[in-house]
Amino acid sequence: MNGALRREPVAGVFGVLCLLASTVAVIQTGDVPSLNDSTTVWVVAAFGVTIVLGEWFHISAPGFRGAAPIAMAAAFGLALTTELPGGVPVPYGAPFALTVTAAAMALGTTVRVAARRDTSLVDTAGRFVAIVVATVVYRVVVLGQQPGEPARETVAAPWQQAALLLGICLLALVTDALFTSLLRGLSAGANVRRTFIEEFRSSFALSIAVAVTGVLIALAAPPLGIAALPLFLIPLVLTLFAFRRYVSIRATYLQSIRTLSRLTDAAGYTPSGHSERVAALSVQVGRELGLSERELLDLEYAALLHDIGQVALVEPIPGGATVLAAPADQRRIEADTVAIVRETGVFEGVARILEHQTTPYRQVRELGEEIPLTSRIVKVVNAYEDLTAGARSARAREAAVERIYLGLGYEYDPRVVDALLKSLGSPAHA
């Protein structure tokens, strides 16, 4: 994980350099609006404050790219707004707009870091790159605006203007995803193209909403002035509340899994903590075998729930050890487990793992049956946990491994058993 340590400072240095460069550009070109013009001061202040706030209220969740939709929409608005009510043009150009954005983003991020909230400098730097692209393309390339001069009036019809701005924003967002995946991919040694596709896909819907909001703010600025900023941000703010809800839904499912995994303990069917131990060890073995984060999550849930079907038993199995139960009983427990997990309706991946947790490995070899690697992991780790019964001594471990070796290749997948031995940190037993 050395890469993870290095890319954040790189992004941080990059951000500071951007701030310095844009400040120098402002001073060099003299692109500073007069402070006597109160409308301009208000407009710039409103955009700046909104960007700071937006950076503070940024959102992140597992499986979601970190994003600051409010800050991004406001920054796009600042980049693209060239006209205020009464046909008054804004009296600043690209360097000044970029400096305001850079300073506001830096301030918001600094506050977050100071408050020890989780921050990703890579994502923040990526956002700034997007704004640079949008500002430069629109103000310098399309409008040909000179620093310090007001932009010339657009002659295009409103709908053409809207389409143009939208295109510029999309280009900017693609650059953002490209920049961050390049930084991530290079530092982690991963495939840049795959990281890019993943980054883009996971943030696509939100990015579109952000881009459109930025464009709408710029389009509504001529009739509404700075009032357009809060007004058009409202839908995004409401969406943020919905995002909280989205996060809490994930939490509910996680909590119910935890509760279900404890049911058999509470009912005295399994020794206490059995499911948690199987889950922790399974994840270690899965890591050893190079599973993706998504598969590891499913594996963890499956391991937590693998014994839940035991609640249907009239008499608990001694020690809750399914490995000692008759194969027919094992199958019945498995079927009940799968039925209960399927009832949640959202853990199809978990149910599929559990469906094969008792299938002997020989059916893969002899019959060519497809059993997920994750199921084989649960089978091996569960057997190991049942056989050691929670004991951590070297002797209990030896005895358990010995039993598993008897079923190697017939019951258990040798690759998984190897990985288990590796994660137990033991020397070769054979």
Added chain:
Amino acid sequence: MTDVSQAATATVRSRWLPAYLALVVATSIATGVVSWLVLPRPELGPLLLLCLMGIVSFQIREPDVGLRISFSFLSIILVASAAIVGVFGAWVVGSVSMLIDRRQPRWTATMFNAAMCGLLGAAAALTYRLLGGAEGSGMTHMSTAELGLHVGLPLLAADVVGCLVNASLISGVLHLDQGIPFGVQLRRVLSGSGVAYVGYGIIGLLFVILWFPAGLDAFSALLVLAPLLAARWAFIQYGEELRSHERTIDTLVTALGTKEPAAVDRSRRAAVLAEWIAEELGLPPGQIGTVRYAATLHEIGHLGVATRLLRRSPSSLSPTERRVIDGHCVVGARMIEGIDFLEDARSGIRHQHERFDGTGRPDGRAGHDIPVAARIVAVTTAIDDVVRDPDAAPVLSIADVAGRLRADPGRFDPDVVTAAVVALDKHGWPASAPAEVAS
């Protein structure tokens, strides 16, 4: 906005229902005709565009978010219609959008939805007009302050009026169709979707601003799609949250059912009856949910009791064994610890065996110190036991059941017993009761 989406359980059907439906439809048609004759007529192009948007928004609605209603952002289109196409236009948009409904099996419900929506559009547009809302190109050269006064405020008022019309008409039909008290349902709709309804109405205002003052015309429809889809995503999350709760509960009940199959049906009946009683007592919407959760899971602690004991008949148990079984409520409350949305329901499960006079278990609480969910669960399980007692007479009247409950005056909350009698009178026995039990 909300519409009637699910076939009703058909237990309560007031004879006033057809009259109510006919009245709503007739009023809606009359409103349409009068507005066509008296008020300015809309342009055809924008009207068709808005109708199309309305139809699409209704087609991609989030179906059934519980409470037998569904969400769509049609309300946002209707708010925008109020300013863009006027009263008659908004009426047309509302009526047309709901007419194509392949998922709705009952044509009466489709008619009602269309009529309600037409009325809602017309009411919103009329509010806008009466408050001096600007129309069409009149907005083009307004200053920011004028836009706020002549477009923003009237549109917000129209939004609120639309929400109220929607909530009251829906509550009316659910009251007559399913016997849910009008006030309870009204509060439920308003607190559930009312805030979202009014809040997302802002998007309607944005739509209007883009259309006229920003000069985008029909192109604004394309741009406003992004906020509209964001709103839809938010609605979906609302539905998903409710569904995630239902699924969690269902999973727990299924787990219980693998151990004790009869418990599944008992849970269902307890949940239905408890919800009726809670509605009858006029509890706030959040508490009705808590009561239902507590009733559904009231036996979840059986998972922690040995199956041997559960299978024995109650009369053959020794006092110690009885106590072990009765301890299930404490076990159950502990089992679901850690699931946030069930936090309030836990006390309802733990205290279900308390007595109203304070001599019960496990904590000896008395009167209103016992959580209302626990008091309701106590009554529902007692009713279920009485009705299903194998020694009881095959035909029991509600009065008989009430008499049995009142025979032990210290056990139950008398208010809850009264509410239960009223609820049973209104709804009949919960659905899975056998046929020989007369109501």
